[in-house]
Amino acid sequence: MEKAYDHLRTESDWYRKWEASGLFTPDVKATGVPFSIILPPPNVTGSLHIGHALTLSLPDIIVRRKKMQGFNVLWLPGVDHAGIATQMMVEKNLKKERNLSKEDLGREKFLQLVWEWKDLSEKKIVAQIKKLGLALDWSRMKFTLSDEMQRVVRKVFVQLYREGKIYQGTYMVNRCPNCKTVLSDLEVEHKEVHGRLTYIRYPLKKDPRRWIVVATTRPETMLGDVAVAVNPKDSRYKKLIGQEVLLPLAGRAIPILGDDDVDKHFASGAVKITPAHDPLDFKIAQKNKLEKIVVIDELACMTGPIPGKYLGLDRFACRREILADLRALDLIEKEEEYVHNIGHCQRCETVVEPNISRQWFLKTADLAHPAIRAVLEKQIVFIPEKWKKVYFNWMENIQDWCISRQLWWGHRIPAYYCQECQEVVVAEENPGRCTKCGGARLVQDEDVLDTWFSSALWPFTTLGWQNDSPDFKTFYPTSIMATAFDIIFFWVARMIMMGIHCAEAVPFREVLINGLIRDDKGQKMSKTKNNAVDPLEIIREYGADALRFTLAIQAAPGMDISLSINRIKGYKTFANKIWNASRYVIMNLRGDEDLRIDVRRISDADKWILQLLNATVEKVNVLFDEYHMYEAADLIYHFIWDEYCDWYLEFSKNDLESPHTRSVLKLTLFRILQLLHPFMPYISEEIYQKIKTDKDFLLQTEFPAFNKDFVFPETFAAVEVLKKVVAETRKTRTENRIEPNKKIPIYLACDSPAEKEQLLKHLRYFDFLARSLKTEIVDDLSVLPKGFRGVSQNWEILLPFASDEDRLRELQRLTGEHDKLGKLIAQMEGKLSNSEFVGKAPAEIIQSFKKNLQEYIEKKAKIGKTIDDLS
């Protein structure tokens, strides 16, 4: 084996071998308990970012352990067509590279271009995922816009239409003038904007010298005003209700009406009503049966029955014109700086325009109830649980979902309009003739479905619900959905609704929510901030194993992660440590080792490590079951480095002649590789191949479980004492500047005959680890030559002085420690003499306090005696 671990070499071709061996492909007929996770499909908008690495590798860690535990595991990959995002990206490229718009190409040619892009992007993404080492079953790979998915989406659409859950209607929706499509409420991001509140005078028709003042942040919309509304309880305006005002610039007369929804404390207390361009005004207009005048078109330019000079102006240009014209007429009472929230397009950040139009909607109320109940009844559990509050909050206030988009890339809506009788025919395939009048001129709806519509069907459609396939029967409901919190509404909630409705069961049992990845300054990563990290770069430099381990150990459930390169570096070093520990073990194996350990013939150090391994295994399993993989990773890390390498491998150097110790070395290494495998699949596999058992791959071996044969509490305790005495001896050496390599005589004394006996048995370890020339265990240190002292519980250590200076230095140090202990003892005695503490604290706490106090007192006494001795 090489002296330094080379992650590039190790990580280069294991994946191909795993995949080729069919390890990742489950058999529906297998006997194991089914366990399934569907990969959250990455968007085919380009390549993966580091956030994906987290969301994808956490479930992989779970999946690999489950496989090793004998579950029949399906981990199914796929990618998402990501309608609006992908289309925009391709449009942008087309503009940049060929200076063409999608309209220049036409629908068919443009879509062909998007498909090409999709293939490229998918290829990149799949390569990235494989680099990460995910144990995905590629034979079942899915795409949200494949022919099969298109069929099933149409099937569901038609079903929901027939049930009356999908309907077409004319409502106020959000429109992005840049993306040229409507958006759902979720795709609108509200951001605080510094704007201006303009107070405008609307003259009364009866008496133009008097007026009512309305305030607005959007003066251009006044051209579409149909009324002025006041609160009927507002004494200032009560008597004006019923009168009319003359709408400035437009010159129309509009009524003043009373409506309870008007907040009389806001601005002037009177509001202009523009039903076609404001959601609240729309509501008030519906109530009062007011006309809706559209004055802003789909591209956010002025339109409709307005003075010609404004026609065709962009909404913001028009605003400037209107303000200038009002000012000229002295109709502006005042203007105020005003901070308010404005909706922006999630994709392009353009200010969205509320707009009335005819769209397709999904009625959500009936779907939401069972979805809420499923979580209430714990058929679905959120991890961490706090996210269910977020879920409930949204679901209880859910609005109907606008599902049509004016895009080309996506699932085309299966609705056909008869050109003869205007009938709307909704069908899975083009019916050819109008079902009402028999006319042959049918034109399909131009729009496509919101990307999230197909995503909502993902868990059951990927498993073949539409064909009642064996996969569906075996693996649905899936076990876990792992995702980031930012798509709980977009995706998780909708999957639950559609899963219950269509597939008649919840889509998954547990929702594992992970945080976002931030940079080491806590900033959200983004391309615009230029702090985004490419996972491939990290993998190249530090290894997929190091990246996976870093993500795992930092991923406390639901918490954001600040990704620090330093940490990744640290775990790359860890891989090297593992490599070298293995190198040591493998170099010393002689081929006669037996993994069935004969516990009667192994050394105490062997027993000690087996007991510790056992305890670690037990805890790791508990932590995994609680989804605390980050703690499991931490535990494994410290077991390997601080116990196995620092102590056990050193102990073993004295026992290499024993085949039993060599067997334990081999077994413990094997177990370590198994524990590590879910986190670090590559290095663990590479080393496993060198100590291979009857299984070809580590993933086929059984994940470690508690072993009742490896329980040796007394031996364990004795070795722990030995470690402490060694540590104290080393400390005494270093503090007193005794050369690390120099072998010196060491004297030990101990109050406990039992411990003394144990240590005598372990003297070969002690001599080796403490670099002792000759160790003597005596009854009374005071009869020996003067020396440096160390104290560890029942033990005293003496390292003879080389000079009188040594003596004085030692005296000074001891005095300091004596004082420190005195303070600590006083503190603890105070607690123990407090009757309330003694009365109320649990017995074992008091017991351990007393025990510690006793130790401190004894230690102090010993130091005191030594001080007298040396003085």
Next chain:
RNA sequence: GGGCGAUUAACUCAGCGGCUAGAGUACUACCUUCACACGGUAGGAGUCAGAGGUUCAAAUCCUCUAUCGCCCA
């Protein structure tokens, strides 16, 4: 406006009622000893944001304040 989270060593974070508060990185001293200098041994480093409270006991629970971040309306 409603809600959620964070604030612990120089940096990035764990710990979430109980022994002298931990990790990785960085730092200091010494050491190329035959697994590993991507190493070893030892060390320094924190009034756990602030103020009150509950408790025998608080970084941990409660209240308030401050700062930062996020979500919903």
